Amino acid sequence: MTIKLKKQTTEILKVLKKKGADVSAEDLASELKIDYIVLMSAINDLIYCDLGGFKEEEIYQISLNEEGMNYLKNGLPERQLLNILLENNIKEISIDDLLKRSNFERNIFYISISNMKKNRWAAQSKASGENKIYLISEQFPKTQIERFLQKFEPNPIIDYSRISKDELKQVNVLNKRKLIKRIRKTQRTIYLTEKGKKIPISKIKELKQISKITPEMLSSRTWKNYELKPFDVTKPGPLLKAGKIHPLINLINEIREIFLSMGFIEIRGPIIESAFYNFDALFQPQDHPARELQDTFYLNNPEVAKLPEKDRVLAVKKTHENGGDSGSLGWGYKWDENIAKKTLLRPHTTATTMRRLAQFYRNKEKVPVKVFCVDRVFRNEKLDKSHLAEFTQVEGIVIDDNANLCELIGLLSEFYRKMGFKKIITKPGFFPYTEPSMQVSVYYDKLDEWLEMGGSGIFRPEVTYPWGIKEPTRVLAWGQGLERIAMPYYERTDIRDFYINPIKWLREQSYLK
Ligand code: PHE
Numbered sequence: 001m002t003i004k005l006k007k008q009t010t011e012i013l014k015v016l017k018k019k020g021a022d023v024s025a026e027d028l029a030s031e032l033k034i035d036y037i038v039l040m041s042a043i044n045d046l047i048y049c050d051l052g053g054f055k056e057e058e059i060y061q062i063s064l065n066e067e068g069m070n071y072l073k074n075g076l077p078e079r080q081l082l083n084i085l086l087e088n089n090i091k092e093i094s095i096d097d098l099l100k101r102s103n104f105e106r107n108i109f110y111i112s113i114s115n116m117k118k119n120r121w122a123a124q125s126k127a128s129g130e131n132k133i134y135l136i137s138e139q140f141p142k143t144q145i146e147r148f149l150q151k152f153e154p155n156p157i158i159d160y161s162r163i164s165k166d167e168l169k170q171v172n173v174l175n176k177r178k179l180i181k182r183i184r185k186t187q188r189t190i191y192l193t194e195k196g197k198k199i200p201i202s203k204i205k206e207l208k209q210i211s212k213i214t215p216e217m218l219s220s221r222t223w224k225n226y227e228l229k230p231f232d233v234t235k236p237g238p239l240l241k242a243g244k245i246h247p248l249i250n251l252i253n254e255i256r257e258i259f260l261s262m263g264f265i266e267i268r269g270p271i272i273e274s275a276f277y278n279f280d281a282l283f284q285p286q287d288h289p290a291r292e293l294q295d296t297f298y299l300n301n302p303e304v305a306k307l308p309e310k311d312r313v314l315a316v317k318k319t320h321e322n323g324g325d326s327g328s329l330g331w332g333y334k335w336d337e338n339i340a341k342k343t344l345l346r347p348h349t350t351a352t353t354m355r356r357l358a359q360f361y362r363n364k365e366k367v368p369v370k371v372f373c374v375d376r377v378f379r380n381e382k383l384d385k386s387h388l389a390e391f392t393q394v395e396g397i398v399i400d401d402n403a404n405l406c407e408l409i410g411l412l413s414e415f416y417r418k419m420g421f422k423k424i425i426t427k428p429g430f431f432p433y434t435e436p437s438m439q440v441s442v443y444y445d446k447l448d449e450w451l452e453m454g455g456s457g458i459f460r461p462e463v464t465y466p467w468g469i470k471e472p473t474r475v476l477a478w479g480q481g482l483e484r485i486a487m488p489y490y491e492r493t494d495i496r497d498f499y500i501n502p503i504k505w506l507r508e509q510s511y512l513k
Contacts, residue, residue: 003049003199004207004227008034009042013051014201016192025054025188043190051196054188060160061183062171064152068179072152077108078115079146082122085135095124095131111177119143145170157183244511248392248498251486252374255394258418259372262411264396267371269352271378274305276340278351280316281358282433283462285331286339295380297345304341308358313337315466326465345378349395350433350479354463357475360399361467372396374482385494392482393454399475405436408456408476416442416453419485425450434477435460444488451488454480 005013015032016023029039046052064072074080084101085093093101099109113133116122123136142150148170151158163171174180210217210226217223256266279291307313318324320335346352352373360369373395381387398411409426416424423443431437434457441450456478464475483495492498497505 002203002205004205005045006207009045010204012042022189022191025190028190050193052192054190057187059185059187061157062180063157064179065181072149077112081112081116082140092132092134095133098133145173241507247490247509248486251489255374258415264370264372267352267356267373268375269355271346273344273346273351275342275344276307277354278344278346280340281354283460284432286336296347297378297380299343302343305343312466319462319466324465326461328462347379348377348479349373349375349393353395353397357467367473368400370398388495394480394482397475397477402472403474403476412440412478429455431455431457433460433463434458453484
């Protein structure tokens with residue numbers, strides 16, 4: 001049987017046969033004066049014909065850094081100091097004087113002094129009233145560390161495996177003195193299989209393979225003389241480092257598409273909100289810790305917010321004081337307009353939802369109304385791997401006659417199903433503005449875990465009646481954390497990654513989404 005190989009692959013096979021032993025890929029490439037990549041592609045051809053292969057091994061090496069190289073050339077700084085003393089026949093000298101003569105930086109100078117003392121070359125004393133250095137030896141043989149340093153002269157890179165136990169101590173000293181670099185790399189060793197060792201070169205025919213056909217080849221018909229290299233579409237192409245849309249924006253756009261496809265319309269609202277829309281309209285009592293519960297950032301500037309039409313403010317006021325016409329008893333306290341005028345950075349997009357209810361009232365709209373909002377919110381939170389102080393909520397409402405919990409669960413399930421989460425679970429929850437309230441979690445199969453995504457519920461009559469939304473018309477509402485969704489979606493375990501932007505991860509992102 002004959003085997004067809006490219007000319008260069010045959011050459012490499014010849015060299016390997018001659019050597020009769022395994023060789024490191026790097027050595028082989030430099031010996032043959034070819035590119036490492038060219039060599040490995042030839043080895044791939046050998047693997048394909050079962051003639052050879054390669055093994056991979058992690059190797060650890062050390063080399064001197066720039067400072068280390070400098071000392072290899074000029075001697076360690078303690079030796080340089082010593083030489084200054086010997087050359088000038090100095091037996092004692094003040095520290096300041098020696099510092100000046102050495103031209104060393106302060107920290108290197110003091111390290112050198114301390115090493116001179118350690119080597120028992122010199123002693124330091126203030127006995128004369130001055131801080132002085134005294135030579136205390138006649139002979140100054142090479143120290144262990146100096147002898148070890150010398151090893152780098154013939155070979156600038158030393159394999160860890162070739163370092164003896166004793167020498168390891170010197171490596172530690174050099175490391176502490178920050179004079180070495182550690183190198184970790186994967187070494188490939190090339191070998192021949194039994195078949196590769198046995199096959200006579202005469203059995204190998206030249207493979208003329210091309211990966212491109214030129215117009216000349218076509219017109220002269222010479223392309224017929226070649227074999228065409230098959231495309232391997234499973235091999236990754238070269239990494240393209242160009243700008244692309246941020247993963248979070250891609251996700252937001254996908255969420256938009258999903259809600260739009262389900263018949264929803266997008267709404268936006270101001271980031272600087274009034275306490276009125278953020279809390280009062282949501283039936284949160286003015287003295288209730290719920291207002292602090294969300295760790296709201298209140299603002300000094302602008303100091304007061306504009307409230308909506310007087311009669312609606314009055315309707316909200318009455319609901320708080322005695323329930324208004326909602327059938328509730330209200331909270332039974334005196335409602336204060338000034339508290340409602342406070343300004344804040346919205347801690348949830350439910351404030352924007354409330355503005356939509358106000359608009360519904362103003363325009364005397366008809367049901368059903370289906371809207372969603374994907375926007376930024378702010379909370380005074382400590383940052384950690386699952387909390388941000390600035391994040392994004394995916395909010396939505398449906399205003400419809402006889403809207404019910406079953407529909408709400410159906411809607412959320414459908415949304416998450418389209419996002420790729422097959423199962424959701426809803427559990428009883430609490431929000432001051434919904435009754436019943438539900439916590440929404442999705443099943444994340446990769447980790448076999450339920451992940452909490454946000455809240456939902458049906459707005460209480462106290463929330464909807466002031467805006468003319470009365471039984472049997474109800475409002476289904478939800479607010480989910482976008483970054484919470486993004487974590488399993490992009491398989492990130494730290495929520496801060498979406499804002500810290502690890503460059504490696506961003507580069508791995510697809511251009512196509
Ligand atoms: N506003 C709630 C939050 O920020 C979410 C929510 C919205 C709950 C609508 C119920 C209804 O967590």
